[in-house]
Amino acid sequence: MKQDWKPGTMIYPLPALLVSCGSTEEEYNIITVAWAGTICTNPAMCYISVRPERHSYPILKRNMEFVINLTTKSMAFATDWCGVRSGKDYNKFEEMKLTPGKAKIVSAPIIEESPLCIECRVKEIISLGSHDMFIADVVNVKADDKYLNAETGKFELSEANPLVYVHGGYFELGPKIGKFGWSVEKNRSQTKEKS
């Protein structure tokens, strides 16, 4: 039986992402973001939505660049902490012992502890209400070769224990059920049994 609720934000599971910004060390900051996603495959484009009152907001607007850093189970504490503390009060890199690294294209730092860092350049900012949406081009991706499968050359993100965010809770990734397209594969029964 379904209940009607007032309009709300209930799209999950999502990544809990660490977005790094700033073009000088003094300006560097980290903001935790779950309102983020891919909006176009070709060209590769994504968005993050940020409240204008956040400390990172003017930094993002001034530089029009940021890095989306995927997070892992071992980064869960830092991810949560960076979401409830402000860059006004803390140097988040120092407090969480995260290492700012050099991006290839943008001036914002990457977070070295992240398995995958997505360098973004803002194209447009759309004011929606509580949040502004930053629409951005992906200009480079930095991936930790620790998760490259030596045989296939594929980046095995699932082996990095990516952090999953569901309605206020952080979760680990569970067992694999199948891969894109398995429902129409001839030998799908094998894969299906895993589920």
Place this chain on the structure above:
Amino acid sequence: MKQDWKPGTMIYPLPALLVSCGSTEEEYNIITVAWAGTICTNPAMCYISVRPERHSYPILKRNMEFVINLTTKSMAFATDWCGVRSGKDYNKFEEMKLTPGKAKIVSAPIIEESPLCIECRVKEIISLGSHDMFIADVVNVKADDKYLNAETGKFELSEANPLVYVHGGYFELGPKIGKFGWSVEKNRSQTKEKS
């Protein structure tokens, strides 16, 4: 050691969502979407990105309404199948034994098997390249009371076994690590030990 990759779409984990559309039974269709997310909390707004060549695209554009249906482990096969088959060739509701139900506000059907259905009305369509982004207001949410915690009144989405999509693979949700804000709670050591 980090490798530089060409710009690509690597924000994960994401939900694999079933988007239902159409205002008449003949028109009803389902499209699997991972390029989707929340863009604003107040008002509640979200987006889906869809390729113009998809069968659902003109249906979405004509009606300017759709429903985002969250998926679960038990819906994994249907979710994958609806992502690789076309509504040109199949009645997806019938083929996957999914039940179209009545939404409260929009004319598009909900999928009864989904634990949570988000009714959306399109405000704007932005052409980006391979995908068009449909920016929408959330106008109602239908939630299955099976997942309401009788004591707290909270909707326990994690107990619905939500489907997690990571870089081409479908996964179950794993164990809980913590809840939003646990890093600054006084008794955080207890929660922290779970991780």
